[in-house]
Amino acid sequence: MDRFSIVYRIMGTENEAYARAQDICLEQTVEFPAELVPAGFIQDHLVGQITKFGADGPDTYMATISFAIETTANELTQLLNVVFGNISIKPGYRVEEIQLPDSILDLYKGPRFGKEGLRELLKVPQRPLLFTALKPMGLSSEKLAELAYQFALGGIDIIKDDHGLTNQSFAPFEERVRLCAAAVERANGETGQNCIYAANITAPHHEIMSRARYAKENGAKGLLLAPGLVGYDAMRSLAEDDTIALPIFSHPAFLGSYVLGSDSGISHFALFGQIARLAGADGTIYPNYGGRFSFSRAECRSIVKGTIVPMGSLKASFPCPGGGMSISNIPDMIQVYGSEVIFLIGGGLFRHGPNLIENCKYFRSLVEAVSRL
Amino acid sequence: MDRFSIVYRIMGTENEAYARAQDICLEQTVEFPAELVPAGFIQDHLVGQITKFGADGPDTYMATISFAIETTANELTQLLNVVFGNISIKPGYRVEEIQLPDSILDLYKGPRFGKEGLRELLKVPQRPLLFTALKPMGLSSEKLAELAYQFALGGIDIIKDDHGLTNQSFAPFEERVRLCAAAVERANGETGQNCIYAANITAPHHEIMSRARYAKENGAKGLLLAPGLVGYDAMRSLAEDDTIALPIFSHPAFLGSYVLGSDSGISHFALFGQIARLAGADGTIYPNYGGRFSFSRAECRSIVKGTIVPMGSLKASFPCPGGGMSISNIPDMIQVYGSEVIFLIGGGLFRHGPNLIENCKYFRSLVEAVSRL
Numbered sequence: 114m115d116r117f118s119i120v121y122r123i124m125g126t127e128n129e130a131y132a133r134a135q136d137i138c139l140e141q142t143v144e145f146p147a148e149l150v151p152a153g154f155i156q157d158h159l160v161g162q163i164t165k166f167g168a169d170g171p172d173t174y175m176a177t178i179s180f181a182i183e184t185t186a187n188e189l190t191q192l193l194n195v196v197f198g199n200i201s202i203k204p205g206y207r208v209e210e211i212q213l214p215d216s217i218l219d220l221y222k223g224p225r226f227g228k229e230g231l232r233e234l235l236k237v238p239q240r241p242l243l244f245t246a247l248k249p250m251g252l253s254s255e256k257l258a259e260l261a262y263q264f265a266l267g268g269i270d271i272i273k274d275d276h277g278l279t280n281q282s283f284a285p286f287e288e289r290v291r292l293c294a295a296a297v298e299r300a301n302g303e304t305g306q307n308c309i310y311a312a313n314i315t316a317p318h319h320e321i322m323s324r325a326r327y328a329k330e331n332g333a334k335g336l337l338l339a340p341g342l343v344g345y346d347a348m349r350s351l352a353e354d355d356t357i358a359l360p361i362f363s364h365p366a367f368l369g370s371y372v373l374g375s376d377s378g379i380s381h382f383a384l385f386g387q388i389a390r391l392a393g394a395d396g397t398i399y400p401n402y403g404g405r406f407s408f409s410r411a412e413c414r415s416i417v418k419g420t421i422v423p424m425g426s427l428k429a430s431f432p433c434p435g436g437g438m439s440i441s442n443i444p445d446m447i448q449v450y451g452s453e454v455i456f457l458i459g460g461g462l463f464r465h466g467p468n469l470i471e472n473c474k475y476f477r478s479l480v481e482a483v484s485r486l
Numbered sequence: 487m488d489r490f491s492i493v494y495r496i497m498g499t500e501n502e503a504y505a506r507a508q509d510i511c512l513e514q515t516v517e518f519p520a521e522l523v524p525a526g527f528i529q530d531h532l533v534g535q536i537t538k539f540g541a542d543g544p545d546t547y548m549a550t551i552s553f554a555i556e557t558t559a560n561e562l563t564q565l566l567n568v569v570f571g572n573i574s575i576k577p578g579y580r581v582e583e584i585q586l587p588d589s590i591l592d593l594y595k596g597p598r599f600g601k602e603g604l605r606e607l608l609k610v611p612q613r614p615l616l617f618t619a620l621k622p623m624g625l626s627s628e629k630l631a632e633l634a635y636q637f638a639l640g641g642i643d644i645i646k647d648d649h650g651l652t653n654q655s656f657a658p659f660e661e662r663v664r665l666c667a668a669a670v671e672r673a674n675g676e677t678g679q680n681c682i683y684a685a686n687i688t689a690p691h692h693e694i695m696s697r698a699r700y701a702k703e704n705g706a707k708g709l710l711l712a713p714g715l716v717g718y719d720a721m722r723s724l725a726e727d728d729t730i731a732l733p734i735f736s737h738p739a740f741l742g743s744y745v746l747g748s749d750s751g752i753s754h755f756a757l758f759g760q761i762a763r764l765a766g767a768d769g770t771i772y773p774n775y776g777g778r779f780s781f782s783r784a785e786c787r788s789i790v791k792g793t794i795v796p797m798g799s800l801k802a803s804f805p806c807p808g809g810g811m812s813i814s815n816i817p818d819m820i821q822v823y824g825s826e827v828i829f830l831i832g833g834g835l836f837r838h839g840p841n842l843i844e845n846c847k848y849f850r851s852l853v854e855a856v857s858r859l
Contacts, residue, residue: 136778143622146833184623186653188690190715194650194739198712202742202779202809249516250557251528275517277567280559303667308838318723321691339571342563344717350691366567368749369575370743378743396658405509406575436575460519 116179118164118212119196123174124205124376125217125479130174133205137178140199159184164186170411184343187220189392197379208379211387218425222353226360227428228453231338231395233335234360235270236307236414240484243268243448243477244396244433244457247293248275254284258292260469264462265300265308267473270296271396272456273337274313276364281314286312292437294332311335311362314351335360341367345392362433363394375406380410386419389430396431396455401446405437410449417450431455440465447483456480490550491537491585492569496547497578497749498771503547506578507536510551513572532557548582560593562719562765570752582754584760591798595726597768599733599799601826604768607707607733608643609680613857614823616641616850617769617806617830620666621648627657631665633842637835638673638681640846644769644828645670646710647686649737657683659698667705684708684735687724694720698730714740718765725766735766735806746780754785759792762803767829769804774819778810783822790823804828813838815848820856830851 121137123130135147138161143150150156158181165177185192200206224230232238247257247265250376257278264272272293280286290312297310312328314336321343325336336359340348341472352361363385373377379388381399389397397420400406402413413434432450435457446456458476465472494510496503505811508520511534516523523529531554538550558565573579577615580789597603618637620654630651637645646668653659667817670683684700687694687709694716698709709732713721725734736758744752752761754772762770773779775786786807794802805823808830819829838845 141622142650142780143591144619144650144832146837147621149833149836150622151624152672159622165723183654183656184650186655188652190688190690190712191650191652194652194688194712194715198649198715198739199809201714201740202738202746202773204746204780222572232508244515249523249532250530251516251524251532277515277517277557277564278569279561279564279567281556282559283556313565315567318717319507320717339563339567341574342571342719344691344693344715344718344720345718346715359758365575366571367574369573370747373575373577373750374743374747377746400575405513407577436572459517460522463522464519 115214115216116184117178117182117214117217118177118210120175120177120210120212122207122209124172126172127174130176131166134166134176134178137161137200137206138163141195142180144199152356157185166405182410184215185217187192187437189349193317193345197250204377207377208383210380211383213301213424215425218427221427222350222392222393223390223424224393224430225358226395228431230428230433231360234307235309236419237270239452241429241447241452241480242270242455243480244271244455245269245434245462246273246275246459247278248459250275250277250281251283254289254292257284257289258296261293261310262296262300263469264473265297266304266363267470268306268477269308269397269473270308271311271335272469273311273335273362273460276313276315276337276339278313279315286324288326290333291331298332313337315339315342315364318390322351322354329357331357333359335362337362337364339364339366340392341365343393345388348392348394348422350392361393362396362398363392364388364398365400380415381408382415382419385416386422387424390420390424390427394430396433398433398435398457400436401438414449433457433458440479487588488589490555490587490590491549491550491552492581493548493583493585495542495580495582496549497545499545500541500547504539505576506551507539507551510534510573510579511536514568515553515557517572518692519665539851555590560592562722566718577750580750581756583753584756586797588798591800594722594764594798594799594800595766597766597803598731598766603801603803604733604804606679608682610643612825614825614853615804615828616640616853617644617646617828619646619648619832620651621832623648623650623654624656627662627665630657630662631669634666634683635669635673637846638670639677640843641679641850642681642846644682644684644708646684646708646735648832649686649688649710649712649739651686652688659697661699663706664704672707679794680697682707684710686710688712688715688737692802695724695727698724702732703729706732708735710735710737712737712739713765714738718761721765721767733768734766735769735771736762736765737771738773754781754786755788755792758789759795760797763793763797763800767803769806770809771806771830772813773809774807776815787822796825806830808832811850816852817856825857
């Protein structure tokens with residue numbers, strides 16, 4: 114019978130770490146005293162099994178634990194629960210990697226567009242893509258739409274709502290989406306380019322899908338969603354809806370606590386790479402190294418790996434490093450990411466000079482120049 | 487104009503911590519370079535404001551920051567985003583307390599039953615309530631229902647699905663709910679008591695509400711939901727649905743990373759107390775001190791405070807300490823919690839002796855005896 118495996122980093126002496134690995138086997142499945150677990154199917158199959166265990170540094174061990182696919186009930190919510198539900202509450206366990214057989218992966222569509230599909234949609238076959246955000250919060254829909262127009266004229270590929278723009282009175286969702294989508298279309302008419310506007314549909318439980326539909330019907334060509342606020346399965350559900358079928362960008366808001374603890378939580382690779390992809394993110398936004406956040410260069414590289422690591426027939430997604438970046442970072446980022454990246458610059462685009470359109474054009478020309486090298 | 491406040495614990499020297507407090511003001515609202523924030527409404531009102539700042543230990547400061555209520559768009563998702571969205575990704579910030587004015591609190595119904603309502607429903611006016619879980623995963627619906635019957639005969643007040651039971655093939659949701667609800671009713675008919683069965687409706691995005699409805703229509707008298715897996719707003723939405731109107735128990739799965747880092751994340755008080763209540767949890771489940779998890783006695787006390795701290799007209803919720811507890815912990819727990827508590831014992835009930843009904847009766851008699859002292 115089919116099983117899937119999770120690689121955990123476990124802290125402690127060898128004996129402690131092994132006992133913790135054994136604890137995972139019970140805690141994440143039967144949650145029952147070991148001596149009382151019924152023999153047979155439950156004991157032999159449903160309880161997790163340690164398939165690999167070895168040292169990985171001082172008081173650090175790596176354990177691969179396999180679980181029966183039946184434990185997940187074919188649900189992403191329950192898969193995540195088996196991977197890290199109760200264990201999240203115990204210190205000293207970190208999810209490093211998720212290894213799923215095709216029998217599970219086949220249940221997920223993953224990114225609808227993926228890297229290739231997004232490049233086709235945007236008609237940008239090779240260079241890194243350019244991504245920015247409409248901000249600051251507090252501007253009217255008209256002013257945000259004017260910004261969107263300028264960004265698009267300047268050659269940006271994807272213009273998203275800032276993730277804090279939802280349905281505030283000063284820029285209500287429907288009005289904002291209509292105006293921003295129209296502004297980008299108008300600019301496309303002038304430039305002949307294929308810039309898209311991505312609407313933020315992070316919303317109350319019952320409004321996520323209706324906002325997605327409204328956005329699509331009113332000209333948005335992409336969607337932004339923060340799974341830390343709405344749950345990963347809301348994103349999966351959105352990604353699999355054929356009536357919506359727009360590229361999805363995953364925002365990391367409210368997710369930081371999973372990756373900040375080096376001794377617990379979930380690895381950058383698994384969270385921003387594998388899990389985002391399983392949930393259908395075409396682009397996964399995360400804070401770049403060297404910006405105003407704390408991710409290291411190595412952690413960012415590991416996210417890139419998570420976006421392309423083989424996962425059955427799931428498409429690769431685009432890494433979208435952002436967060437306090439400036440245009441001057443681009444040459445260094447090209448060294449790390451190559452061309453298979455979406456550069457997200459928000460406030461930094463305003464900072465470069467007084468003319469926003471010129472700033473965008475400079476950003477674009479720099480990306481084109483360095484990515485040809 | 488009305489504002490709400492968040493108390494953050496911030497790490498660093500005084501200068502670093504103050505700069506971080508200033509950073510929160512921008513990062514959680516306009517997410518824009520300080521020097522470019524438009525003057526007027528945005529600068530004066532939408533950007534967060536430090537209203538209090540003081541030392542709280544070595545390299546530890548407490549900052550109270552006020553935000554305009556307009557930033558939240560009257561949405562729980564966006565409120566949580568302002569409280570901790572991007573800041574979650576930066577080390578050195580911890581949400582300690584959420585202070586909301588009535589203008590925000592009035593938007594939320596909070597726990598529909600609350601402590602008093604739950605006591606009325608269960609007809610248990612004074613003593614601690616008894617809570618257990620159907621497990622282990624892998625048993626058939628029939629066997630789980632037989633356990634439910636025995637638990638109810640033994641005098642348990644609330645019997646929930648183990649949080650890992652969702653819709654697995656060996657105990658499908660609908661079948662399990664029907665049989666377990668019926669078994670508890672049968673036992674109630676024999677005992678004259680008012681035990682309730684709480685169905686786990688942690689489920690894919692589109693199935694949460696339909697499972698809740700199915701559970702209600704088929705005799706479940708309570709619901710279990712893990713907001714870490716489905717998002718807090720799914721719980722709020724459920725709690726405010728007058729057509730469902732069942733007590734809700736919040737499960738901590740996948741939430742541990744928020745509280746494990748002492749230098750970052752969200753306090754136990756705010757997460758398991760205030761936020762769970764805002765989302766409508768009538769009972770908030772968390773790992774007790776001294777069990778197989780790591781919470782301290784002080785952290786558990788702080789959760790209790792969060793369940794009763796004044797929050798406008800929101801009802802108090804019940805603390806539900808559980809997780810590796812045994813019956814022998816009860817006398818000590820009474821010292822900490824008094825009578826206003828729901829004791830959740832799962833595997834420990836099976837461990838006490840060979841006869842499950844007798845174990846439950848002993849649990850009940852012990853609780854009755856010590857809570858009379």
